[in-house]
Amino acid sequence: MVEGYVQIAIFFAVVLAVVKPLGIYMARVFQGERVFLTPVLGPVERGAYRLFRVRPKEEGQDWKQYAKSLVVFSLLFWIALYLILRTQGLDPWNPQGFHSAPWDVSFNTTSSFLTNTNWQYYGGEVTLSYFAQMFGLAVQNFVSAAVGIAVLAALIRGIAARSGRSLGNFWGDLVRIILYLLLPVAIIAALVLASQGVIQNLSDYSVIHTLQGGTQVLGQGPVASQEAIKLFGTNGGGFFNVNSSFPFENPSGFTNVVEMFLILSIPASLTYTYGRMVGSQRQGWAIFSAMAILLVAGTVVAYMAEQHGTPAQHLAGLHTHAMSGSTGGNMEGKEQRFGIASSSVFTAVTTATSTGAVNSAFESLTGIGGAVPFVNLGFSEVVFGGVGAGLYSMLLYAILAVFIGGLMVGRTPEYLGKKIGAREIKLVALGVLVTPFTALLSAGLAAATPAGTRSLYAGFSPQGFSENLYAYLSQANNNGSAWAGYTGFVQPHGPGNVGAHGISFADLLGGLVLVGARFLPILFVLAIAGALAGKKVSPAGLGTMRTDNPTFVFLLLGIIVLVGALTFFPAILLGPVAQGLSGRVF
């Protein structure tokens, strides 16, 4: 296991190394300052503003205006994406002649990609044309990521504001985030991946006559361009059904570490951006530490559990220990080139960050290894979390921690010099609770109704319970990974996807959960940003509770674990933990 821990340690060290430079870069992008790409991209940026007829520097928006622009923009894009998915038969670059997925599945997919979730009831290579993947989904991989980051930028401005009510300009944020951050990195990453064997073409699927004279059809398509932004924007929607475990998406141990690095780099670096914009790096590092502790703990637990193997394997007489030339462990649903260690890190990282790409099969994880994704999602994606979304959710927890800490010592709670009043704390409570509430309510509804249980693969067992709970937990947290047996779309693999039909209940419930659990918290966060922006800063005194020291980090951890545990502990016990504690099969 030493090699395993070494690669885990090196990976986290590399991520740590990028936090400061990328954090500074993003702060400059958010603040409209010059960066090294300005000479090249400045004219493009100004051209975009002229085209959009906006003047971001002059047109600061209060929280309501900011929210309105965001909602209008998202709504328009929802309609556009739905139309693209539904007119697939008319559009070009469809070598397999796929029909559009039915309306209910398209409703779910549209909501899923718009909300940075990328929950997929469909298998990409048997459902979508190259056109729909590029022109529909990949665009959302950029845009939904940019929206999440923009909301965070607005919140930080609200916290840092010394006067006035402006949170910045939504259109300006959108343009700068895509132009200076997402697009340049995506281009480089896509080329790196393509050089390593991630395919990038518009060819027909290839029909291969194999070495032994059989036939194998290989899916093709513009994968690298989508793979890069799928990870960098913490989206996670695979071009292929089996996502980043498919060799054409993730061909080697090297591309795997590149992909994990892409996932974590923005969420980790944003903590530094935050520290810089509020004028105290220690604040950023405090948040970073809380996140890092939870992520590393989850990774180690997953690795140890997966290395142990499963009851089914042990009862079958299989020895899962390491031997010369084999790592052993639970290799069911894992790829040899990643092995136990790299699969476990990927699992922890993708669920902590709200990405949802997978390089192994979650449904085949061990009980305790499988509990790690559940717990990460149970923390409402604040352990780094989705781009922007993770940190803005974490800051809600930070304000909550300040409030509870303030109650304990009997002081008026304040965060970075801003007094936290009744209105703010109400909004924070709503923002924190909306995701768990949505997740549990929808999972309960699906579990308790015949229409819901049609989607189960493992039936009425702890495994089936896990499938159902995880499906709604994942959609409510905008993560997108799955216990993949759970289905909302039956695809018989007929030519052109003939005979496929959706399971409307799962599709519609999921779609509503996706949209609600994304946009309600965004509105609460912007409202908090607006409330904080207008507040005067009071100087820190002796009685001020510090939010940049280890005490606060532990308080924050306590609050996160408490809220997560109180909300989800019973449910997680019934699923993965019950499986992990049992040595039996059922």
Added chain:
Amino acid sequence: MRGLGKDLRTGLIAVVAMTIVLGLGYPLAITGLSQVFFHGAANGSLVKFDGKVVGSRLIGQEFKGKAFFHSRPSATEYSGDATFFANVGPNSKEGREEVRENLAAYVRENRPWDKALTKDGVPVDAVTNSASGVDPQISEANAQIQAHRVAGVRGLPLGEVESMVDDAVEGRGLGVFGEPGVNVLELNIALEEKAPLK
């Protein structure tokens, strides 16, 4: 609502402009560059035998018979265009039966050529489904066991097949990341080149 018209207009322009730039400009530019600079990799890393394309270096395929190295079990019959996970749970009865059968079959198949082989010596990857269904690799331990059988059937010295296995090992990424594995298709092509069956 005040300013709604302006937001709608800006929003529409933004939706169209971003869709064109990010949905056509970006992927087509990457396609063009990849086709020029990484032609083989961008088109599926296809490999040839006897002048004909016989598969992708990255996509595992099914091998039957005693004279070939076998890929890991696949739930998808090694499909390269309709993938799905096996979704075998950790406490699944079917999973236990599947592993039990795979284990017995593996020992039965290889034992005649590797007398020391018992159930305890079978590496995990040999009897469990891969994630993608088309894992191109097997573990080194798995390949070394199968080398006995392949060498025996093809009438090659064991040492020679073992060194071919070593040649087909693909190491960790940058020497650190992931696990080493043996590329089954490339190993079988090398075998066919060295000692063709017919």
